[in-house]
Amino acid sequence: MNHQGKRRGEDGFAAVIDFLLANARLVLGVGGAAVLGIATLAVKRLIERAGRPPEDEKADQKAMDSWEELSLVSASPKLLKKGIEGVVMKQIVAAAKAQKAELNRPVSVAEKPKAAEKEFLCLTLQEKLQRYYQTQVVLSVEDVSRAQQQALDICTEIQGFLHSKHPDMPLGDMHLGGSLLDDFQVMVADHACLLVPLQVEDSLWALIPGEETILGNPQFWMVRRKNLEYFPRGRSFWDRFLVGGYLSSKLITEVLNKTLMETMNWPSISSTVECQVRPVMGSQELKLEVLGQNSKLYISILPTVCLNNTILTAQLEVTGNFDNLWYQSFYTSETAKLAELDEKDCGLRKKCVKTLKAVCKNNPALQKLSGRHLINLILHLSEKESDWTEAAFADRFQQAIKEMIGYLEIWCLSSYFKENVNLLSEFSEEEIDEMGFMLYCAVSEPEVLLQAL
Known part of the structure; x- marks a missing residue:
């Protein structure tokens, strides 16, 4: 074996271990860092033993002793309490095993590194980032266009169905939003967002900032019905979704869920848009799964309220069991x-x-x-x-x-x-x-x- 090469491997991995130890206290605290130290030192001893030629018959037993040390560390209550077993041990032990296997692998004199691997090692970080961006991040124009078209076709079908089912419901034009529209999606075009604008009258409704609600959470707003003395209940279509004087995001979501997920003829829709469309059940979200020939797309349907340039969305998976909370979105402003x-x-x-x-x-x-x-x-x-x-x-x-x-x-x-x-x-x-x-x-x-x- 090439023991000189093995020693270089040891030094490289030891440097990583030393860096982890040096910075662990900042992340894990003093107690967590102490436990991490025991674990990483055990790994280092294991690698050192694996990197040496077998000088006696007890070499294998020494390596086994190191793994037993690691087992004792991973069973520590402190590790379980801090979650370090999941954070540290899995990554370090996996890396150690891979390193040990590499160190013990017979290497022939004629063996040379793969050209691609050698080339990658020689690249600067700038060049590696550029390559990563081109190979891992960027989506093809064809994939994006396909996903957008599927989402828009389904949007048209939903809009038409809602209009026929609830002709008196004041809705704005449904439209595509989110990362698929704004070119912020990476790796694969697999999710889209359809926004359903609720047209609420600014003379009858007021937005209550999250800081002024009982929860005091600045991102969770409420929509209050106002001017009831002049414009009694029933003046606005949305009055039927009032709970305690506030517009209920939960009731609106439930009505849309019943109308869309349970009533729409999805086999017929699938035939029209030429891909399989079906509701995702068991979720608080209004969500669809779209299966193409070689693709899968998830579409979230979000009811939205926009007043005075403030955009609120009904996201029950975020707001939880609070019927009247709306989530303030800054996505449009941020992008x-x-x-x-x-x-x-x-x-x-x-x-x-x-x-x-x-x-x-x-x-x-x-x-x-x-x-x-x-x-x-x-x-x-x-x-x-x-x-x-x-x-x-x-x-x-x-x-x-x-x-x-x-x-x-x-x-x-x-x-x-x-x-x-x-x-x-x-x-x-x-x-x-x-x-x-x-x-x-x-x-x-x-x-x-x-x-x-």
Whole structure:
């Protein structure tokens, strides 16, 4: 075996372990870092033993002893309490096993590295990011057009059915919205959003900011019926969805669910649009599944209220069991601001968002970081940095990682358009730790994020 090459492998992995230990306390706390230290030192001993030639008959037993040490660590109550077993052990042990297998693999003198792998290792981070963007992030024009057309065809069918079923329901034109429309979707065009505008009279309805509601959550608003002394109940079509004097997002969603999901002739619709369309059952969302010949698309249907430039959506999976809460969406403002900034300086902010979005989608530890978090991250970063040229792609990517770590440390990422909205409040402590740990691992070696785990 090539023991010199094995020693280099040991040193490289040991450097990663040392970095994890150095930064663990920031993410996991003093107690968690201590347990992580025991685990990682056991891994290092394992690799050191595997990297040495078998000097005696007890070599295999020594390697087995290291794995037993790891088993003891993974059974620690502290690990289970902090969630480190899931965050750390799975990643480190898997990496250690892979490294051990590689170190023990017989290597012939004639064996040479694969050309593609050698080429990738020689690339700069800038070049690796460009390659990742082209191969992992960007969608083909054909795929996007197909998904958009399917969504629009189904939108037309739903709009017509709602009009025939509820001709007196004041609805605006249903339309496509979200990442599929605005070119923020990555990897695969697999989801779309259809917005159903409810036309509510501004003389009869008032929006109550989330801070003024009983929950005090700045992103959860209410829609109050007003002027009842002059315009009694029944004056507005939407009065039939009142609960306690407020427009109920839950009742509206339930009516649309009954009308669309249970009443529409989906086999007939499928025949018309030339793909299989069926409701997704068992979800609080109004959601459809569209199956094409070689594709799958999920379509969410969102009732929306827009008054005084404030956009509210009925999202029961977010607002929970509160009948009268509406979720305030800043998506339109956020994407418009990002486009405006990029247009001014020919910047790559959108490119950074999409690259980060693909990275998070590919990485189990980061999958809960959505486009909403990443767009706001880049908008905040734009306040600090002025260079968004192509040449700065790698610098901005690395800086975005460090900025997100900072937000995770304080458990707060403020909405760009509403400072008192904390976009990280939805995450648990374990989820914050897991995301923070993964990003800390990528600070010194960002390439680790450019591959699926």
